[in-house]
Amino acid sequence: MTESTSAPTSTYRLQLRPGFGFAEAAEVVDYLERLGVGAVYASPVLDAAPGSTHGYDVVDPTRARPELGGEEGRLALSGKVSAAGLGFVLDIVPNHMSVAEPEADPWWWDVLKHGQESRYAKYFDIDWAAGPVLVPILGDEGEPTTEGDVVTYYDHRLPVSEHYRLVHWRRANEELNYRRFFDITTLAAVRVEDPEVFEATHGEVLRWVAAGQVTGLRVDHPDGLADPGGYFRMLKERSGVWIVAEKILGVGEPLPSSWPVEGTTGYDALREVCGIFVDPSAEERFTALAAELGQETDFEAVEHTCRTLVTDSILRAEVRRIGALVQGVDQADAEAAVAGVMVNFPVYRSYLPEGERNWATAVSRVKGAEALDEQVRADPTGELATRIQQTSGMVVAKGTEDTAFYRYTRFAALNEVGGAPDRFGVPVEEFHTLAAQRDSALPESMTTLSTHDTKRSEDVRARLAVLSELPDEFGGLVREWTKRHGIDEPSLNLLAWQTIVGAWPIGPERLRDYLDKAAKESKLRTTWVDHDEEFEAAVAAWPGQVLGDAVTRGEIEAFVGRIRGAGWSNALGQKLVQLTAPGVPDVYQGTELWDLSLVDPDNRRPVDYAVRRELLARIEDWWLPEVDETGAAKLLVVQRALRLRRNRPELFRGYRPLPAEGVAADHLVAFHRSPDLVVVATRLPLGLAAAGGWRDTVLPLPPGEWTDVLNGREAGTSVAGLLKRYPVALLVRETS
Structure with missing residues (x-):
């Protein structure tokens, strides 16, 4: 077993592809070191399908990808990373290989x-x-x-x-x-549960680990494996490095205790952090708007319909293969039981005998599943049990994330990987409880706000969260805009207006591409397979019509102008919270400045590092930027927080809420990470301003000299004074 490597203080995700390979990544290592990053975190680098822009379609796991620069380029990048004192975290794909060519x-x-x-x-x-x-x-x-x-x-x-x-x-x-x-x-x-297959698919990466060139692993889609727990035990034994699993947890679902991993890739934290910036009081009015426009507002019903669509059509071959394993039952009845159990899973999958309660819940919802249940329980590691568990995660992901999230568009900021669209935000008290639990149970779990898989970037969600403070005004605009330029499909129509506002300014081409994908994912009027050419043509023409209408465009610009500042406040708040809360924070490439990307491939566009280097140099020289369209204020927050985590890790141990006192206390979220570190962020900024600002609100800091790391100034207990320049603060108590 390789000597254990500790978790990085933070990671920075790079999407490698032809045109941005090992050499180009090496060129930004010095910038990442200056930013305060603890480890470079790379997308898959094993040889992939020709021209692949993401690397998850591996074709040869025995060599570094030639299109990225091959072994020579990989070694050069590794040397640069090591010389900078950074770790190197690698994304690996154990579940599948590309057979396209x-x-x-x-x-x-x-x-x-x-x-x-x-x-x-x-x-x-x-x-x-x-x-x-x-x-x-x-x-x-x-x-x-x-x-x-x-x-x-x-x-x-x-x-x-x-x-x-x-x-x-x-x-x-x-x-x-x-x-x-x-x-x-x-x-x-691929069957990595077979030791020979594991060695063949992991040998090269483990060689890099043994050489000290890879210090952490991110494992893609473990729910597709026959035995995730067994796989992780083997991987941990052979590598000894920090491992995080791309495991999407249901609300309140624990990570399987038998997995020797440090945690997840952070979608659970994403839901919690983003949720505290949503005003839950707006739920009824957004529900009413969705219903008025003709959308189904019962999320559970939408989700059930979408999962059933998946079992009955998209994954029909898998259901038939599993159904044939059920003994003594008519094939049609067996397939119905298999499909029903997978549709009714309360989480993505179980890991029998772990997760037995979730298995029992699913079975209890399906008539005629008795024989299936009996046979699965009789041999929880057998082929029947294994295949139905492997496939349930596919049904949930494909049915919920990739279909229901595009049909149930009541409030799109909640429709995120690992999200819960039927839970309108996260109460601050719940956030504190979950953060404390993460600090106690999985302090080295990754946290994130944006990834290559998120439906929209963190800054888009931050602006959309502002809409929860203006439900009536936004609803009125949507009603009026729909009268002029409504899309003839209610879910897509409501999603389109939220997308325009959230990603503004957005050109017709980006908007067209996004709406085409959203329409096909929802599978309501058209799909990737069965096209409604007339509807698709109408959707393709829609962005040009809307953006070409001077009146509508002017109203969109004016409304976004009114909420942009509040969106920036939310963006800074959620970023500082994510970077300082328990866990290992990841920064997705480019998001250290404002990033208004939508779902892939939009979020894999090239990053302008020249601009970021220039702004970072000024910030290093104690320039305090305004909160404006440059995004430099976000870069300041990222750099100060990451450098503090890297330079003073002892400050980031423990977690305790720090309630504010006064009339606007509910607009502040604050917590201790240690007795000498306090994190402060503004929430619901429009409501705060409408009520008269902070006024007499105070933050009862413990005695001592406190300094705001963001601006270098002494901090007092008056929140109005503390947050005069920025809507966030990172406070350190000076000690002898």
Whole structure:
């Protein structure tokens, strides 16, 4: 076992891709060190499908990706990171590999060529009993041709063999006989539960770990694994480094205690931090607006419908494969029980025998699931139990996040990965309780506000949170705008107006691309597979019509102008809270300045580091920027908080709320991380201003000389004085 490496003080996520590879990442290491970052946190770097912009489609886990600079480039980056005194956290993908281009994946090519005789046949989760591997690439036109020992069909090239069968692409969801990543047929699942497969897929990364070149691991999609707990135990034993799991927890759900990991990738913290900046009193009026515009407002009903859609169509092949494992029951009844249990899961999946209560809850909601329940409980590590648990997470994620979140658009700021759209914000008291629990149970868990997977960036959500303070005004504008330019689908219509306001200024092209994706994800009027060309054309034309209407555009600009400052206040508040609260904070690339990105690929746009370097140099020279459109105030908050965490880690141990006193006390969230560190942030800024500001509100600081690290000035107990320049403060007590 490798010697254990401690958790970084913070991480900074870099999205590597062709054009921003190892060499380009190396060029920003000195900037990240100056920013105060504890570790560079890289997206997957193993060889991926040609041209991949994200790296999750690994084709060869035995080498660093040539398109990023290969082994030479990786070593150069590692050396630069190490010389800067930073850690290096790597994102790895144990669940699947890309089979989109068989020639690029030597293992898959060998399986297609030799079938079960291939040495890699057991590497992939293939149902060989169902016959040859189905390759669903055929369309309505054209015929495959053979050239030597290669079969060609348009851009597809495969080996000549009888071990696979080409079928129409539409048959994949119904008949596919290999496990995949969600509904993506070009990502075939691998069986890392087999020790040989684990070694083959992890050997190269573990070599980097052993050499001290990787100091932490982020594990993608562990819920897809046959035995996540067993996998993490093996990974921890072999690596000994800091490990976080991309595990999305339900509200109140604990991380499985048998997983030897430091925590999650932070979506639980995201919900909690963002939630305290939402005014819960606005819930009824947003519900009324959604209902008036024709949207279903019962989230549980929407979610159930969407999950059922997934089991009945998108993941039909998986349901059939699991149903066939149920003994002594009619196949149709078995499939209905399997689908019903997965649809009714209260969380993403169980890890039997852990999570038995969640399994029991799901079973209790489904008539006719008795035989399934009995057989699963009789062998909780058997194939039936394993496959239904692996697949339940796919049903929940695909049904809830990727469908329901695009249908239930009452208040889009809540519709985030790991979020709970039916819970209108998070009470401050609940936030304090959960933060204290994280400090006690998982103090080295990652926290985040933006990732490559978030539906919208942290600053978009921060501005949208302001709408909860203006429900009547915003509702009136939406009603008027809808009369002029309504989209003929209520969910998309309400989402579109929130998106324009949240991401303003936004051009027609970005807005068009986002709305096209949102319309297809909701699967109401059109989908990625079955297109309603007329509706899609109307949606594509909509941004130009709205932004080309001078009156509507002027009203949007005026309204955003009124709430922009409050959005900045929320953004600074949630960022400081995330950076200083219990856990290891991650900063997603570029978000140290204002970032109004939407869902991928919008959030993977290039980052202008030249601008950030210039502003950082001024901040290092004690420039105190205004809170304005440059975003320099956010860079100040990030730099001061990260450097303090890195330079004085002893200040960030423990957690205790620090209630304010006075008429505006509810507009402040403050806490101790240690007796000598206090974090202060403003919440609900419009309501605060409307009520007359802070007035006599005070923060009862313990005796001593307190300094605000953000501005270098002495701090007193008057909140009005404390937050005169910025809506946040980071206070350190001077000690001898």
